[in-house]
Amino acid sequence: MSKNNPDSLTTESSKQKQIQRRKFYDGLARYVVYVGGVGIIFCIIGILFFIGIETVPLWKSPEKKLESVSEMKGDFDSKSPAEQVRIFGMGVDEYREQIFTIDSLGSVRFFTLEKEPKLLGIHTISHKTSGYTSFYNAKTNTSYALAGRAGYVKPFKVSFRVEFHEGIERTIVPKVTEEEAFQIAQESIEIFAYQSSPETSRPVVAAYTASGRLITYAEVEEEGFLDESQTQIFTTDITGQLKGAIVTGIQIDSSTENLYVSTSNGKVYHWALSDLSSPELKSVLSATADPGVAVTQMGFLLGHRSLVVGDAAGNVSVWFETTNGGQRSELAKVHVLPALPGPVDKFSASQRGRGFLASDTKGNISLYQATSSEKQIDFPGGGKPYVGFSFAPKANGVVALDSDMVLSSYHIDNPHPETNFRSLFGKIWYEGYDEPEYVWQSTGGTDEFEPKFSLTPLAYGTLKGAIYAMILSIPLAILAAICVSQFLHPSIRNVVKPVIEVMAALPSVVLGFLAGLWLAPLLEKIFVATLIMPFILIGLTLLVLFLWNRLPFSFSGRFRVGFELFSIVGVIGLAVALSLWLNGPLESLIFAGDFKDWFFRLFDLRYDQRNMLVVGFAMGFTVIPIIFTISEDALSSVPRILSAGSLALGANRWQTAIRIVLPTASAGIFSAVMIGFGRAVGETMIVLMATGNTPIMDWSVFNGFRALSANIAVELPEAPHGGTLYRVLFLAAILLFLVTFFLNTLAEILRQRLRRKYAQSDA
Numbered sequence: 001m002s003k004n005n006p007d008s009l010t011t012e013s014s015k016q017k018q019i020q021r022r023k024f025y026d027g028l029a030r031y032v033v034y035v036g037g038v039g040i041i042f043c044i045i046g047i048l049f050f051i052g053i054e055t056v057p058l059w060k061s062p063e064k065k066l067e068s069v070s071e072m073k074g075d076f077d078s079k080s081p082a083e084q085v086r087i088f089g090m091g092v093d094e095y096r097e098q099i100f101t102i103d104s105l106g107s108v109r110f111f112t113l114e115k116e117p118k119l120l121g122i123h124t125i126s127h128k129t130s131g132y133t134s135f136y137n138a139k140t141n142t143s144y145a146l147a148g149r150a151g152y153v154k155p156f157k158v159s160f161r162v163e164f165h166e167g168i169e170r171t172i173v174p175k176v177t178e179e180e181a182f183q184i185a186q187e188s189i190e191i192f193a194y195q196s197s198p199e200t201s202r203p204v205v206a207a208y209t210a211s212g213r214l215i216t217y218a219e220v221e222e223e224g225f226l227d228e229s230q231t232q233i234f235t236t237d238i239t240g241q242l243k244g245a246i247v248t249g250i251q252i253d254s255s256t257e258n259l260y261v262s263t264s265n266g267k268v269y270h271w272a273l274s275d276l277s278s279p280e281l282k283s284v285l286s287a288t289a290d291p292g293v294a295v296t297q298m299g300f301l302l303g304h305r306s307l308v309v310g311d312a313a314g315n316v317s318v319w320f321e322t323t324n325g326g327q328r329s330e331l332a333k334v335h336v337l338p339a340l341p342g343p344v345d346k347f348s349a350s351q352r353g354r355g356f357l358a359s360d361t362k363g364n365i366s367l368y369q370a371t372s373s374e375k376q377i378d379f380p381g382g383g384k385p386y387v388g389f390s391f392a393p394k395a396n397g398v399v400a401l402d403s404d405m406v407l408s409s410y411h412i413d414n415p416h417p418e419t420n421f422r423s424l425f426g427k428i429w430y431e432g433y434d435e436p437e438y439v440w441q442s443t444g445g446t447d448e449f450e451p452k453f454s455l456t457p458l459a460y461g462t463l464k465g466a467i468y469a470m471i472l473s474i475p476l477a478i479l480a481a482i483c484v485s486q487f488l489h490p491s492i493r494n495v496v497k498p499v500i501e502v503m504a505a506l507p508s509v510v511l512g513f514l515a516g517l518w519l520a521p522l523l524e525k526i527f528v529a530t531l532i533m534p535f536i537l538i539g540l541t542l543l544v545l546f547l548w549n550r551l552p553f554s555f556s557g558r559f560r561v562g563f564e565l566f567s568i569v570g571v572i573g574l575a576v577a578l579s580l581w582l583n584g585p586l587e588s589l590i591f592a593g594d595f596k597d598w599f600f601r602l603f604d605l606r607y608d609q610r611n612m613l614v615v616g617f618a619m620g621f622t623v624i625p626i627i628f629t630i631s632e633d634a635l636s637s638v639p640r641i642l643s644a645g646s647l648a649l650g651a652n653r654w655q656t657a658i659r660i661v662l663p664t665a666s667a668g669i670f671s672a673v674m675i676g677f678g679r680a681v682g683e684t685m686i687v688l689m690a691t692g693n694t695p696i697m698d699w700s701v702f703n704g705f706r707a708l709s710a711n712i713a714v715e716l717p718e719a720p721h722g723g724t725l726y727r728v729l730f731l732a733a734i735l736l737f738l739v740t741f742f743l744n745t746l747a748e749i750l751r752q753r754l755r756r757k758y759a760q761s762d763a
Contacts (some may be wrong), residue, residue, distance in 0.1 A: 003295050003332060020740040048737065054730040058424075062367065062376045062414035064398075068115045073405035087401060088135035089144070093160040096397045096409075098172055100158060100389060106146060108158065112175045114408055123176040127154055127642030136194050139254070145194035151185030153194060153205055156177070184217035184235065185209050193250040193259070194641065202231070204256040204276065210249040214239045214261065218276035234277040240520040241281050242269065248295055253304040260307060260331075262287065262295035268319075269310065269620065270331050283330055288315065299347035299353050300628050301370055303448035305431045307331070308356060308370070312342025316358055318370045322434045334429045337368050338375040350394040354450055355417050361385045365400060365410070371450065372423045373429070416724045418451060424728070425456055440695040440706070442715055442725050453728045455735060461705030462739070465619060465687055468612045468682035468701070472620035473680075474673055477627035481669075484628075486657040487644075497632060504625035512689030515618035520609045520690065527595055529583035530613070537575040603703050610692040612701045617685045627676040634668025635661055658742040667754035678740045684709040708736045 024733070027198070086104035093099075098120065100110045106125035111117040125146060132146040138155075147154040164170055184205055192207035202219040209215070216236045245263035252259050252273070259271040259279060268290035271279040287295050288311045297310040306320045318335035320632040342360035349356045354370040363381030368374070382402065389400035398410045422428070427436035431450050438460075439452040484493050523530055558693065591598040596607040638661045646656040662669070684707075692704035693714060712729050719726040 024342045028472045058419045065411045068409045070407045088386040091390045094393040147189035147192045149188040152181050152183050154181040165664040193252040195252045195256050251298045259294040264294040266291050291560045297344045312343040314340040335373040348391040350395045359386050369417050371418045374422050457697045458708045460697045462707040469619035469680040472616045473623040477624045481631035485632050509685040512686040515690035520614045528587045529579040533579040540571045607702045616692050623676040627672045630672035634665040667751045671751045708732045
C-alpha cells in the first residue's frame with residue numbers, strides 16, 4: 001500500500017489518536033487510583049489521629065495551680081482573750097466562690113474566695129453550753145454536728161442557693177439550717193460521730209466522753225398500741241469492750257448500720273448497729289503494722305462503704321467489708337496507699353468519686369485515688385499544720401487554712417482521676433467484691449456508684465466470640481471449598497459458589513435479630529438434639545456414601561461427577577428429624593428431664609439462653625462465605641498440571657486434593673482464615689443482639705459475653721461528651737483497631753512465607 005494513499009494516512013492517523021486516547025485514559029486511571037489510595041490512607045490516619053486525640057486526656061497526669069494565698073488571722077480574733085477559737089472544719093461551694101469555716105464558738109463564717117477574702121456574714125449556732133468541744137462532718141459540705149461540754153449534740157446543715165438575676169448574673173446565697181439539739185451524756189464529749197437514720201431521720205450517735213466512756217445513743221420510732229408512733233431512746237455503754245484502749249476516732253456510716261472506733265494502740269473496733277438497743281461487736285482489727293502506732297484519723301469515701309484509715313506513722317489505707325468464704329462479712333484492708341511524711345491528722349472526701357485528701361501534722365496534703373491505689377498530687381506545705389481544708393464539690397479545687405490562718409486556694413485539673421493503665425487493663429478490688437477482678441460496669445443506680453472501666457473482659461469477649469465462630473466456620477468453609485473446587489462438576493460449581501457468596505450480602509442486623517429472637521429460644525428447647533445432631537449427621541453421611549460406592553456403575557455413572565453430594569440434602573433432613581425425635585427421650589434418660597438443672601448441679605454452670613452456641617451459629621454463618629470464597633479461589637488457582645501429575649502417578653482424587661492441592665493453596669487459605677477472623681472480631685450487630693452483653697470472663701459455651709464493638713455501640717449514645725466513659729470508649733476503638741491490624745499483618749507475613757515455601761518446593 002502506498003504511503004501517499006490518503007486512506008492509509010487517515011487510518012494511521014486515527015490509530016495514533018486512539019492510542020493517545022488510551023494512554024490518556026490509562027494515565028488518568030492510574031492517577032485516580034493513586035489519588036484514591038493515598039486519600040484512603042490519609043482518611044484512615046486522620047480517623048486514628050482523631051480517636052487518639054480523644055484518648056490522650058485519659059493518660060494526662062493531674063495538675064494543680066495555686067490561685068491565691070491570703071492572710072485571714074484578723075477575721076478570727078476573739079473579743080475576749082479568754083476565748084480561744086479553734087477551727088473545726090471548713091467547706092466551699094460548688095462554684096468555688098465562697099468558703100465557710102466552723103469553729104469552737106459555734107460560729108459559721110462565710111467568706112468570698114478571692115485574693116483578699118471578704119467576710120460575708122457570721123451565723124452563730126444556738127447552744128446550751130459555753131462553747132463546743134468536738135465536731136463531726138456527717139456529709140461533706142452538707143451535714144454537720146457540734147458537741148459541747150454539757151453532753152449536748154447540735155446538728156445543722158450548710159447549703160448554698162444559686163440565684164440568677166436577669167438570667168445572667170449569678171449570686172450564691174449561703175444558708176445554715178439548725179436542727180434540734182439533744183443531750184446524750186452529762187459530761188464533755190471529746191470525740192463523737194453523728195448520723196440521722198435514713199428511714200426515720202432520727203439521730204444515731206456514738207461518743208467518747210471526757211471520763212473515757214464510749215456510749216451509743218439512738219432514737220427509735222416504734223408503733224404504739226393505737227398506731228401512734230412513739231420515740232424510744234436507747235443509750236448503751238460499750239466502754240468495757242474496749243479493754244482500756246484510748247479512743248482516737250469514731251465513724252458511723254450513713255446507713256447507721258456500722259460503727260467504727262479507732263484506738264491509740266492501732267486497733268479498729270467494728271460494731272454492728274442493726275439492733276440500736278444492743279450494738280454487737282463484730283471484729284477487732286489491727287489497723288497498723290506496729291501495735292505501738294496509733295490510728296489518728298478515719299473517714300468515709302463517697303457512699304460510706306470504704307473506710308480510710310490514717311495512722312501516726314503517716315500510713316494511709318482503705319478498708320471495706322468483704323465476704324469471708326461466703327459465710328460472713330468482715331472488714332479488710334484493700335488498698336494501701338503511699339504514706340505521708342508525718343502523722344495523718346485530717347481527711348476530706350470527694351463528692352464525685354473515690355478520691356480524697358489527707359494531711360499530716362507537718363503541713364503536707366496529698367490527693368489520693370482509692371480505686372487505682374495511687375497518690376496523684378502533693379501540695380507543698382509550709383511546715384505549719386492545717387486547721388482545716390476542704391475538697392471542692394466538683395473535685396476541681398482545694399482550699400486549706402493553716403495554723404497561722406493563711407488561706408491557700410488551689411485549682412485542680414483532674415477530669416479522669418479513676419483511669420490509669422492498671423484500672424483499664426488490670427485487676428482492681430472494687431467495693432463489694434471479695435477479691436480483685438476484671439470488671440466493666442460504667443453506670444449505676446446512684447451517684448455513689450463506683451465506675452469500673454476494665455477493658456480486659458471486653459477484649460476477652462471479643463476473642464471468645466471470634467474463636468467460637470471460627471471453630472464452626474473454618475472446617476465447614478474450607479471443606480466446602482475443597483469439595484466445590486476439586487470434586488464438583490464445573491456446571492454444578494458455577495451454581496453453588498455464587499449461592500454461597502450471596503450469603504455474605506445478608507445484613508448482620510437481620511442475622512442478629514433472628515439469632516436473638518428465634519434461634520436462642522429454639523436452641524434452649526432442642527439443646528439435646530443439637531448435641532447429638534453432628535454425630536447422627538456424620539454417621540448417616542458415611543453410611544450413604546458407603547452405599548453409593550457399592551452401587552453398580554451402570555447406575556451411578558449416569559450422574560455427573562459430584563452429583564452424589566446432593567444426596568446429603570436428604571441426609572441432613574433425615575438427621576435433623578431423627579435428632580428432634582430423640583430430643584425428649586434422651587433428655588429424660590440422660591439429664592433427668594431437665595438438662596439446665598443437671599448442668600448446674602453437676603458442673604455449677606448456668607445455661608444462659610443467649611449463649612456462645614447462638615453466637616457461634618450466627619457469626620459462623622456470616623464468616624463462612626468469606627473464608628469459602630477466598631479458599632475456593634486459592635484452591636482453583638493451583639495449576640492443573642500438579643493435580644494431573646498426581647492422578648497420573650496413581651493417587652486418587654482425595655489424596656491429590658489433600659496432599660497436593662491443599663498445601664499449595666495453603667497461603668491463600670490462611671489469608672482467608674485470618675480475614676474471616678478479623679471479620680468476626682469486628683462484628684457488632686450479631687454480638688449486640690444475640691449475646692446478652694454480659695461482660696464476664698468465662699470460656700463456658702453456656703454463657704454470653706460482651707465484645708469491644710458491641711460495647712461501643714451500646715455505651716456511646718449515653719456517654720457524656722468529654723467524660724471518662726466517652727474517652728474510654730474511644731480507647732476501646734483503638735484497641736479494636738490494633739487487634740485487627742495485628743491479625744491482618746500477621747496473616748500477610750505468614751502468607752508470604754507460605755507462598756515462598758511452596759514456590760521453592762514447586763521449583
